Amino acid sequence: MKLNAKKLFLLLMLFLSNSIGLLVVAQSVVIDKTAYRFFIVSDIGQNGYYKQKEVANTLGNLAQSIRPKFIIASGDTFHYNGVRSTSDPLWSSNFESIYTNPWLLVDWYPVFGNHEYRGNTQAVVDYTQISRRWNMPARYYTFAVKIDSVNSLRFVMLDTPPFMSEYKKLPDQYPGILKQNTKQQLQWLDSVLLTSTEKWKIVIGHHPVYSTDSLRGKNTELLEQLDPVLTKHKVDFYFSGHIHIAQHIQKNNINYVVSPSGSLGVNTATLAGAKFISHSEGFTICTVKKDYFEFIFVDENGNELYRYKKSK
Numbered sequence: 001m002k003l004n005a006k007k008l009f010l011l012l013m014l015f016l017s018n019s020i021g022l023l024v025v026a027q028s029v030v031i032d033k034t035a036y037r038f039f040i041v042s043d044i045g046q047n048g049y050y051k052q053k054e055v056a057n058t059l060g061n062l063a064q065s066i067r068p069k070f071i072i073a074s075g076d077t078f079h080y081n082g083v084r085s086t087s088d089p090l091w092s093s094n095f096e097s098i099y100t101n102p103w104l105l106v107d108w109y110p111v112f113g114n115h116e117y118r119g120n121t122q123a124v125v126d127y128t129q130i131s132r133r134w135n136m137p138a139r140y141y142t143f144a145v146k147i148d149s150v151n152s153l154r155f156v157m158l159d160t161p162p163f164m165s166e167y168k169k170l171p172d173q174y175p176g177i178l179k180q181n182t183k184q185q186l187q188w189l190d191s192v193l194l195t196s197t198e199k200w201k202i203v204i205g206h207h208p209v210y211s212t213d214s215l216r217g218k219n220t221e222l223l224e225q226l227d228p229v230l231t232k233h234k235v236d237f238y239f240s241g242h243i244h245i246a247q248h249i250q251k252n253n254i255n256y257v258v259s260p261s262g263s264l265g266v267n268t269a270t271l272a273g274a275k276f277i278s279h280s281e282g283f284t285i286c287t288v289k290k291d292y293f294e295f296i297f298v299d300e301n302g303n304e305l306y307r308y309k310k311s312k
Contacts, residue, residue: 042241060101075113075206082119
């Protein structure tokens with residue numbers, strides 16, 4: 001029997017998975033099944049249009065193999081005008097009826113994007129009391145998880161739209177944006193990171209701090225206000241979305257990561273300065289152990305686009 005190169009590779013990966021604790025999923029994504037695992041999705045809300053369903057199907061299929069502990073949604077879960085209430089039909093047509101795979105019925109931890117601010121942001125928080133998997137206790141919040149008996153991860157979930165001056169100029173289009181106290185949020189962030197004793201510190205916000213997107217990548221407000229706090233406390237990763245372009249940028253020993261859009265990638269021009277850029281739709285897989293944190297960009301078909309591992 002003749003075996004081509006692809007079959008030989010798959011057989012080798014299967015042997016290795018049984019021998020050294022690796023889990024082979026999709027076509028080229030190899031995951032350490034002994035690591036702590038979670039997913040990050042971003043900019044998913046297109047009411048099932050574009051490639052939202054395709055990405056959702058792949059997300060579910062890989063979740064069945066990888067078994068993520070939870071899923072982080074880094075904003076713009078509801079394009080284009082947010083939701084009006086906790087009973088808005090968009091909760092079903094844009095979320096509950098899209099992410100139906102049983103292995104996606106884990107905890108979801110969302111943050112606001114700019115499109116949520118075009119609707120009723122309080123309803124997005126209040127949906128926590130309705131959905132078993134939706135966990136958003138406040139407009140910004142923090143939680144920690146143990147990855148083993150000794151080591152932990154600290155997550156800090158931010159509300160970045162109020163920092164952006166472009167939205168403040170349009171309060172009629174972004175209800176409630178002017179009521180938010182960004183100075184108070186920064187003070188809270190500083191206090192959380194100051195008292196954090198976890199080995200890994202991960203901050204999540206919708207808007208990138210650094211970006212190579214020539215159209216929407218200039219976020220002066222976050223560079224001037226948020227980044228000094230991240231740098232001060234030596235945050236390991238800042239994950240975001242918004243620009244619908246996957247990217248990885250390193251500055252000041254911090255990894256600034258924009259997850260792929262979970263529904264609609266864009267092909268706007270990009271500038272130099274990133275370790276990696278992709279316009280493909282997809283999501284991010286994260287695996288963590290006591291000595292490393294790794295993230296993997298995956299496209300809508302489950303193919304690996306890029307991976308990066310930070311040892312510590």
